Amino acid sequence: MQSKTPNISIAAFVEKSPPELQIEVLAGNAGLDDRFINSARIQKLGLALAGFAHYIHKGRIQIVGQSEIWYLSQLESEKRTEAIQNLDLDKVSCILITKGLDPVPELTRLAEDKGLPLLRTNMISSGAINQVSVFLQEILAPQITLHGVLMGMFGIGVLILGDSGIGKSECALDLITRGHYLIADDSVTIKKVGDKLEGKSPELIQDYLEIHGLGIINIRELFGVSAIGKGSQIEICIELKNWKEFEEIDRLGLKMHEEEIFGLKIPKFVLPVSSGRNLSTLVETAVRIHLLREAGFDAARSLIEKHQLLVGGL
Amino acid sequence: MLRGEVTIINRLGLHARAAAQLVRLSSGFKSRILLHRKDNAVVADAKSILSVLTLAAAQGSVLEIEVEGADEQAAFDAVLEIFGDGFGEL
Numbered sequence: 001m002q003s004k005t006p007n008i009s010i011a012a013f014v015e016k017s018p019p020e021l022q023i024e025v026l027a028g029n030a031g032l033d034d035r036f037i038n039s040a041r042i043q044k045l046g047l048a049l050a051g052f053a054h055y056i057h058k059g060r061i062q063i064v065g066q067s068e069i070w071y072l073s074q075l076e077s078e079k080r081t082e083a084i085q086n087l088d089l090d091k092v093s094c095i096l097i098t099k100g101l102d103p104v105p106e107l108t109r110l111a112e113d114k115g116l117p118l119l120r121t122n123m124i125s126s127g128a129i130n131q132v133s134v135f136l137q138e139i140l141a142p143q144i145t146l147h148g149v150l151m152g153m154f155g156i157g158v159l160i161l162g163d164s165g166i167g168k169s170e171c172a173l174d175l176i177t178r179g180h181y182l183i184a185d186d187s188v189t190i191k192k193v194g195d196k197l198e199g200k201s202p203e204l205i206q207d208y209l210e211i212h213g214l215g216i217i218n219i220r221e222l223f224g225v226s227a228i229g230k231g232s233q234i235e236i237c238i239e240l241k242n243w244k245e246f247e248e249i250d251r252l253g254l255k256m257h258e259e260e261i262f263g264l265k266i267p268k269f270v271l272p273v274s275s276g277r278n279l280s281t282l283v284e285t286a287v288r289i290h291l292l293r294e295a296g297f298d299a300a301r302s303l304i305e306k307h308q309l310l311v312g313g314l
Numbered sequence: 315m316l317r318g319e320v321t322i323i324n325r326l327g328l329h330a331r332a333a334a335q336l337v338r339l340s341s342g343f344k345s346r347i348l349l350h351r352k353d354n355a356v357v358a359d360a361k362s363i364l365s366v367l368t369l370a371a372a373q374g375s376v377l378e379i380e381v382e383g384a385d386e387q388a389a390f391d392a393v394l395e396i397f398g399d400g401f402g403e404l
């Protein structure tokens with residue numbers, strides 16, 4: 001599975017960042033398109049200005065707040081230039097000044113010379129750092145679009161996988177008529193945000209479902225807004241498999257499968273498909289089983305414990 | 315498993331009717347046929363129309379094709395051919 005290497009140009013950052021930040025570009029316009037942020041973590045320039053610049057990471061936003069400006073303004077002009085040059089300005093992705101502070105003239109001049117974007121926001125450092133981190137985490141999250149169906153059921157996101165033609169979309173339609181909602185049919189965009197997987201529909205096919213024989217239908221128009229969800233955290237995965245492809249079926253339901261996406265494991269039920277098996281009931285029940293297990297109840301285990309007591313095995 | 319790359323050559327890209335043609339062709343095979351568009355990390359199943367449309371592949375887009383199954387060679391050749399043909403639009 002290959003995902004896009006996430007990064008964002010400074011120009012895109014300025015354009016897309018939350019409006020509360022009201023970012024303005026003070027200098028270094030030349031670098032807006034060819035400097036990139038590739039980490040959601042920020043750095044404060046503090047110690048680097050005092051001479052300890054080894055910790056500067058290339059792909060992070062460098063925050064300059066009251067203390068940095070204060071430190072710089074009490075230096076003599078020559079020392080200031082030296083302190084700023086020390087930062088290895090070719091390496092730094094961009095500098096964000098907070099609290100609407102005015103940069104020292106040397107900083108503006110050097111940023112302009114080096115094509116290092118010098119940005120400013122009126123927010124105070126703590127607020128700005130929070131906004132920036134949340135925004136970057138979202139936009140830099142690794143992302144992939146996979147073949148599958150994503151449903152919202154009993155408050156959790158259920159990813160349904162399986163080869164084409166096995167009945168994922170029909171199953172989704174059936175689940176919709178039972179009051180669950182569709183998030184994405186046939187193609188699901190999955191993002192790793194922190195240690196969670198967020199799923200949603202690619203914009204183009206949001207609300208649509210394809211059923212063999214009926215063609216492409218619009219779920220929002222046919223069933224109303226409550227049948228559609230915008231996105232959800234993916235908590236379990238259901239894989240539909242042809243009965244014939246099954247080597248061995250776990251008849252007790254003790255063995256838990258897992259699906260790995262971006263290194264995160266989510267519990268998976270593998271359901272054999274054959275005529276006469278009502279898929280949507282099975283999927284719905286699988287989700288209920290998962291919720292019960294989360295709450296600490298496991299039918300298979302409790303039966304086995306009872307049985308063991310009976311045969312004196314414990 | 316067979317793997318290969320194709321470039322979309324027809325002017326309109328992988329538009330709706332071309333996509334439908336590809337889906338119809340792919341559905342005739344047993345093998346699983348996947349299309350990867352690497353520049354935006356989209357993986358589509360060639361047998362699903364919505365999935366193929368999600369690729370939003372314009373003229374010049376490069377797709378990696380991955381075919382696996384009992385009739386993979388025939389399926390692979392057929393898919394390469396339909397792309398090479400520009401979906402009969404050249």
